[in-house]
Amino acid sequence: MITDIRPLILALAARDVLSDDERSILISAPWRFRGYDAEEEIIQEGSEPKESCLLLAGFAGRTIMFKDGRRQITALHVPGDFVDLHSQLLKVMDHNVVALSPVSVAFVSHDFLQGLSETHPHLSRLLMTTIAIDGAIQRNWIAGLGRRSADAQLAHLICEVFVRLRIVGLTKDMSFKFLITQLILADVLGLSVVHVNRMLQALRASDLIEWVKQTVTIKDWDRLARFAEFDPTYLSIQQRER
Amino acid sequence: MITDIRPLILALAARDVLSDDERSILISAPWRFRGYDAEEEIIQEGSEPKESCLLLAGFAGRTIMFKDGRRQITALHVPGDFVDLHSQLLKVMDHNVVALSPVSVAFVSHDFLQGLSETHPHLSRLLMTTIAIDGAIQRNWIAGLGRRSADAQLAHLICEVFVRLRIVGLTKDMSFKFLITQLILADVLGLSVVHVNRMLQALRASDLIEWVKQTVTIKDWDRLARFAEFDPTYLSIQQRER
DNA sequence: CGGATGTTTGATGCGCGTCAAGGTAAGTGG
DNA sequence: CCACTTACCTTGACGCGCATCAAACATCCG
Numbered sequence: 188m189i190t191d192i193r194p195l196i197l198a199l200a201a202r203d204v205l206s207d208d209e210r211s212i213l214i215s216a217p218w219r220f221r222g223y224d225a226e227e228e229i230i231q232e233g234s235e236p237k238e239s240c241l242l243l244a245g246f247a248g249r250t251i252m253f254k255d256g257r258r259q260i261t262a263l264h265v266p267g268d269f270v271d272l273h274s275q276l277l278k279v280m281d282h283n284v285v286a287l288s289p290v291s292v293a294f295v296s297h298d299f300l301q302g303l304s305e306t307h308p309h310l311s312r313l314l315m316t317t318i319a320i321d322g323a324i325q326r327n328w329i330a331g332l333g334r335r336s337a338d339a340q341l342a343h344l345i346c347e348v349f350v351r352l353r354i355v356g357l358t359k360d361m362s363f364k365f366l367i368t369q370l371i372l373a374d375v376l377g378l379s380v381v382h383v384n385r386m387l388q389a390l391r392a393s394d395l396i397e398w399v400k401q402t403v404t405i406k407d408w409d410r411l412a413r414f415a416e417f418d419p420t421y422l423s424i425q426q427r428e429r
Numbered sequence: 430m431i432t433d434i435r436p437l438i439l440a441l442a443a444r445d446v447l448s449d450d451e452r453s454i455l456i457s458a459p460w461r462f463r464g465y466d467a468e469e470e471i472i473q474e475g476s477e478p479k480e481s482c483l484l485l486a487g488f489a490g491r492t493i494m495f496k497d498g499r500r501q502i503t504a505l506h507v508p509g510d511f512v513d514l515h516s517q518l519l520k521v522m523d524h525n526v527v528a529l530s531p532v533s534v535a536f537v538s539h540d541f542l543q544g545l546s547e548t549h550p551h552l553s554r555l556l557m558t559t560i561a562i563d564g565a566i567q568r569n570w571i572a573g574l575g576r577r578s579a580d581a582q583l584a585h586l587i588c589e590v591f592v593r594l595r596i597v598g599l600t601k602d603m604s605f606k607f608l609i610t611q612l613i614l615a616d617v618l619g620l621s622v623v624h625v626n627r628m629l630q631a632l633r634a635s636d637l638i639e640w641v642k643q644t645v646t647i648k649d650w651d652r653l654a655r656f657a658e659f660d661p662t663y664l665s666i667q668q669r670e671r
Numbered sequence: 672c673g674g675a676t677g678t679t680t681g682a683t684g685c686g687c688g689t690c691a692a693g694g695t696a697a698g699t700g701g
Numbered sequence: 702c703c704a705c706t707t708a709c710c711t712t713g714a715c716g717c718g719c720a721t722c723a724a725a726c727a728t729c730c731g
Binding site: 261281282304315321325332334377420 | 475491493495496499500501503504515518519520521524546550554557558560561562563565567568569570571572575576577616618619658662663
């Protein structure tokens with residue numbers, strides 16, 4: 188069981204300066220750790236959580252289900268993401284949170300988080316910022332689902348995941364472990380599995396990416412980013428070394 | 430020029446109890462009022478606003494532009510909505526905010542809003558909640574763009590707009606003024622104008638809605654909501670009289 | 672009255688879904 | 702250790718939903 192919350196610290200530090208005090212508050216928070224298998228539900232639609240859930244390892248997603256059994260994944264989470272920080276503001280969950288691969292997570296009580304707003308306002312505000320970044324990512328997905336072609340949308344997702352994983356140190360050169368099946372990818376992109384497969388092959392044929400054994404390698408970042416019209420501004424990453 | 434911020438108060442009061450003190454703080458806040466014509470940009474992508482913008486009358490939207498000139502509208506705002514409350518958390522705007530009809534708006538400084546978090550924590554938290562509701566709406570749009578058919582997605586949007594307008598008292602029985610062209614609707618739904626037109630006619634033919642002279646009338650709420658699989662939970666409306 | 676803006680209609684074609692089947696790799700039990 | 706299963710990836714055939722192009726209408730406005 189993973190109990191290292193460093194991904195959160197990396198994710199926050201990428202957005203603003205984190206003091207030592209703030210780091211140690213986070214480290215010593217009353218976390219409750221737990222693991223889930225792929226496809227297990229972490230949080231149910233309609234529930235009223237009293238804790239928020241931080242992802243430490245693996246991939247998770249927010250899913251909205253339709254009556255006919257189809258689903259759409261509305262957010263893809265990487266380690267360091269709070270998957271439901273907004274649950275402290277919204278009482279009832281309007282969607283499920285599902286493990287998309289085996290994951291390790293850490294729960295903290297809403298009470299603890301709300302206490303932060305008095306004792307550590309800057310940190311509390313920084314956490315709110317991650318909610319806003321979530322919103323920016325969602326806007327980008329809306330733009331892509333509405334107006335981008337399937338291949339460009341897929342390319343854009345790969346760019347986004349790469350950058351988000353790099354923030355938390357989960358990339359190696361130009362590649363990363365992506366523990367996601369094409370079926371899940373289809374539910375993210377709003378496409379059929381068949382078409383996802385064909386678009387992946389198109390990107391491979393253009394020599395933009397490689398994807399073998401759950402490892403994605405970006406072979407030509409500039410061309411991929413240009414093809415996807417990827418502009419990382421919306422991820423609100425602080426400029427420094429690059 | 431409209432300078433009545435009551436829509437905001439109605440929108441907030443629909444989500445939680447608002448004390449008289451909180452109401453008067455909002456009313457006496459240092460608003461700066463202004464009007465815009467349709468298609469005028471209220472906030473530019475890439476700018477770093479020092480104020481947030483409250484919509485008082487008309488419709489506004491957040492738009493993401495593509496290089497080829499096409500656009501996607503990622504949010505549709507009704508009176509009472511803060512169109513860029515998140516700009517106090519995110520430094521750089523990742524999208525434009527555009528007037529979709531003639532609008533009246535009111536700006537408040539971020540400093541004022543941040544001051545609220547100390548003097549009126551409950552109110553401040555309630556404002557944060559509206560950011561989270563925004564996120565919930567966006568998730569629903571993602572689900573619709575990805576998995577719903579064009580007609581169901583259109584029906585869902587009409588349900589959503591109706592409910593949101595009713596909160597701020599802008600519906601009359603089952604109808605509302607919708608100052609939105611089909612071209613704008615196309616950019617909201619990620620469709621072509623032609624197809625939007627056809628889907629509208631389909632809804633009319635099924636006797637679900639009527640749309641004449643910028644006035645939409647829902648002729649059969651239950652059937653429309655069922656057809657769209659509309660469930661208002663995500664709008665976080667307090668249950669009371671109904 | 673013309674010109675602009677928005678709505679409606681028709682014809683044609685492409686992007687992506689659906690259905691179906693085969694291929695591969697990993698895990699499971701006898 | 703091998704048959705069997707299960708999960709996932711890949712490929713092909715076919716059809717529908719929606720885009721695109723083009724043009725006719727309608728409405729409003731100066």
